[in-house]
Amino acid sequence: MVLELERPMISLRHVSRHYGPIRAVDDVTLDIAAGEFFSLLGPSGCGKTTLLRMLGGFDAPTFGEVFIDGKSMAGVPANRRPTNMVFQNYALFPHLSIRENVGYGLLNRKMTKAAVADRVAQALEMIRLGHLADRWPHQLSGGQRQRVALARALVCEPKVLLLDEPLGALDKKLRAEMQSELRRIQRAVGITFVLVTHDQEEALTLSDRIAIMSAGRPLQIGDPRSLYEAPENRAVAEFIGEMNFFRAEVQAVRPEGTSVRVDGLGDLTVATRGTVAAGSAVTLAMRPEKIVLSWERPPHTDGMIEGRVVSETYLGDRCQYGVAVANHAAPIRVVTQNNMPGAGRQQDRPVWLDYPREALLLLTM
């Protein structure tokens, strides 16, 4: 699980945080590279925020050690760490103007007043809010406050920027805008970003790498593509995107692949992943959009699945169908683009499903 990085900006070594009998973070070891946009993704209560707070110095590990830029952070309080945080609710100081909020982190620096003013003006320019410098936080919209919080943290030029669900309170359109803004700023400043989010789309869009967290541990760490295309276990496959699952039994393990008998799909050979033994029960997973749906009977139906449409969900640009097939309990979910002729047909029609063999993923856990 530990990637060998040239020079990790952040290193966690067997970090645990226990609250009484609860293990909020449970023996986490991982490295984050300098300049990386790293996301901690998971449902609420998975320990991602606790982990972030331990990086920021607001919480201390019960066991294990945190290193930032090669230095141990044990006993180093938040105000002496090379990190800055963007809080979930922005935490702008209500009694200070926007300019004073942004300049707050420079108060104790040995800088001339002019230099401070310069830095603040630059930061406000970067978030395109220079014209609002003399307003108060309560006069700004949610998106503007979010950007001010970002500028306030970045003006300190931290080595690591920590973001705690920074876009959670914004509406969908604004969130998309802020995502590209975040990415743009991260590329521009080159600082290591660590983002906590429960929004998988946000994590996939923004991150270089993602750790999917559950019960205080990372289930899998990887870049967005590998997490989506090759989840290592069922929990990850379920958490990211939509997935069809098939129960299967291993028939034989051969060099060219594993032969499996799959409920609803029949006998197949798929790529071997993990350790499998003949006779063991496994799960096969397949993304709904990998499946090709035909409304008319194709000339060759070898290897295709015949089924019946039982549900139809219109998603604007896409359509999701539930297709009932023999010998498989749940309907298979299929997503098609709405540019296909025949989309939006009525229910109960017979359909034929085709799929590339490599779309089937063997999961042992």
Added chain:
Amino acid sequence: MRMGSRPLFVFAVLYVIFLYAPAMLLPLFSFNDATMIAFPLNGFTLRWYEGLLGNAQLMAAFKNSLVVALCAAAISTCIGICGAKAVTHRKLRGGKAAVGLIMLPLVVPSIVVGISLLMLARHVLDIELSLWTVGIGHVLLCVPFSMLVMMSRLEGFDRSLEEASLDLGQSRWGTFRRVTLPLALPGIVASFLLSFTVSLDEFVLAFFLAGNETTLPIYIFSQLRFPSRLPDVLALGSCILLGSCLLVLFAEWLRRRGIQSAFSRGI
């Protein structure tokens, strides 16, 4: 006019009269040119007010009260800030029990507190009764008010603001000075004013704990025995009434003016 609002309006007017009419008698008779408190009024005079300034005993008592009230308010507000910060911001073991104990003077009759403090001062510690003992008694009485005001202020306080300040490089003290204190300022002012008024008109504890120097309520009470002095007391009462009105107006003005302009300085 909405249905039913007229009876409510009448009720409200009657209620306000009930509340304030007795107090309004004070200024009315304080300008009356007669020693007897009775209608019809006799004519306008300011001599009772002039008499106030010439009354050395009264001015001494007033000064004593002011000193005791200012000190008690300042001390209890400081204790209130620290105590409220402790019980609202930290997972304090026994915090709830501590709050309960601190609030006790609110429910224990002051006569009981007065007697026990008197016994403590005279028989256990053997210290002379003075304004100091009154002041200490008043602090005991004012701390619950300060705590209540400060706790409600600090409980509505977003803890991440202090974390943000730490995160941005400020020390704990810098955070307290630059973030906690300015944001708690309306509470501090409220706590100070409340403690000040509680101490200023407190009678029972002062009665038990004052030595030779009296406070204003005790002086007023002692004067009631002499009918000829009554107009003086009325004039004094009117002054106090005016003073407390000004105090309330000042507090409200401060609140509306907000903490922003008062405490933000250029960076």
